[in-house]
Amino acid sequence: MLEYFIQQRDRTYEEMADAFLRLDEPAAISARHLGRLARGERGSAGATPATRRALQAMFGMPLDDLLRPWTPELAIAQPATDDGSLVLPSPGNERSLIRMAAERARRFTLLAAESTTPEAVEQLRDDVQRLALAYPQRPLTELLGDMVETQDTLFALLERRQTPQQARQLHFLTAVTSGLLAKASHDLADPHAAMLQARTAVLCADQADHNGLRAWLRGLQSMVAYWAGRYAEAVRFAEAGTNIAAGTAGTTSVWLPVSAARGYAALGNSAKALSAIRAAEEAWNRVEPDEVDELGGICTFNQPRTLYYAADALAWLPNEADQAVDFSTRAVNAFANPNDPAWAFGDQAGSHSDLAIARIAARDLEGAIEAVTPVLDLPPSQRINGIVHSVQRVHQAAILAGLAAEGRDLLQQIEDFTSTPLKALPR
Template identity: 90%
Template sequence: MPVLSGLGLIAVLLLAVKPQRGDAPLGKGKRPSRPLTELLGDMVETQDTLFALLERRQTPQQARQLHFLTAVTSGLLAKASHDLADPHAAMLQARTAVLCADQADHNGLRAWLRGLQSMVAYWAGRYAEAVRYAEAGTNIAASAAGTTSVWLPVSAARGYAALGNSTKALSAIRAAEEAWNRVEPDEVDELGGICTFNQPRTLYYAADALAWLPDAADQAVDFSTRAVNAYANPNDPAWAFGDQAGSHSDLAIARIAARDLEGAVEAVRPVLELPPSQRINGIINSVQRVHQAVTRAGLAVEGRDLLQQIEDFTSTPLKALPR
């Protein structure tokens, strides 16, 4: 397989795992362009083909390109494993990808993979580990200047917030916002899809961090409202159903903190209408955080219908579907 055809196949996979423009809004029959379970076979086959090519004799430039492609493909498989709630497999794929990125000697790719590792650790509840990966990647991203240089500090913010360190969380959010002034898209950004970061995701990650902090309730409402608005248009190239669902969940948590149960129900309702094929790991965890917020706020009696809906929703995650 020529290297350029490998790039083309990876581009197809990136587009396939990202919902296409023109899809219906959240909760209105939206479907991804192709279900994740249909893509896994193509991803694994692509990775196998690239590894087979790496076993052959290559020129130094070809070897670098093949390692770059293999790192990206392994990163996509790490994200797929994460979406299927298998953090162990996700980390194994990510570590394979890091080794390939080192062989490609590409700092932008190294930094992006640290972001993936931070994300996997965060949703697995390993918050200190999530911070460690994010900060390790931030040091690398300083010399790369791609959009990952924004993703990493705001990822660290989520980890710090989950650990209860509001000072470092708020500082990391500010660092992410300031990083936009220095961004210069690189080869990783050019792949698009999950390989690049954007302004709406910055708002969503900041909202996700602030939702952990009781002393940042007003900021949580502000950022989560802005994030929901940023994902309101499914025709926007930056739109993604997972991030939209997370933003709605964060707004629900912020409203629960203000004891606005009716507003929380309104915010999370579109998420609870998602079909099982879209109930990826991040969405399941986000909705479970809403459940926890209701009970912690002492609203279990008033919110029993919402709690039941969440329990029904989370009983059929994507990982439970036949493959």
């Protein structure tokens, strides 16, 4: 946040350091130290009271808030002028101020009490559910700050003494939130961080003693491994999760076998891939939503995602071209309505990419271009890791099919698209 506000003022660190002296002489700070604070290389522990006062007067925020990761919600705050006087919000900004006030009230409610209250746990569940519902439909840049903040709050609460029931609930919510951050790390093309978050989530799921949650996290680990090109590992995670889910009936019992299908297909094992797809379809007959499914969004697996995963598996198998066209077409249709609660921009893009691959296998280049064009129109903020890899598979399929010359324009568009993924955006 500090770096953001300095950039907004179009000032150098030297100029800002000089402004400190005009506010409070004891708050003198070197441009080098200020730059380290702004880049997150130094924490607040070593700051003097005078420096804290000067920073709050200059930017209208406590130092701890200024050193938090940038979020749109915090950026709405109006910084003070260099002489310490606060800038009044412009007319029409009232809703933003209300949201800021609500966030401050929320954090006070959660952390002010000596022990965790039932109201605080309920508030956190609402927060986690909101993030789970929003994740498939909104750009990660809009949600990441909230996810980090929620995980930090949950960690802080777990360090306190809790009743066994509250500890179980907090560990459950921490596991889900860490799972969301595992997905976020994966979307930013950082599989190492993704697996680290996933292992933390598994530890919390064990403390919550929830098999449905353990199985869901194995599904996440399988997904991370799949997109990292570790297909055998993706199968192992999916099958380990299937064993855990044997005594449960949540929608994860569908996700895990169809995840294994993708891994088997990428390894060229057509028989096991097709068997896993059939197992996933049959699992729908036994599904009964569990506590993880109740959160909704990314925490529940639905029929459109089943079609997409099956299409993604079949796209690897040359002898299953007709089925690949069928499943990918059905998946594209299932994700056609962005107002549908089951809609997810990442799964929609993957479905379109799989349809393009299936059409390339039939040497229908024009149809492939039609299928993948909506994906290539996505803004960089939605070019998550899985989408980038899906589009790269279209590129590879066109080359392997001998369509490089005929599809030169398509290949160039794909190369331009993949040159600016989400991970390349400034953060």
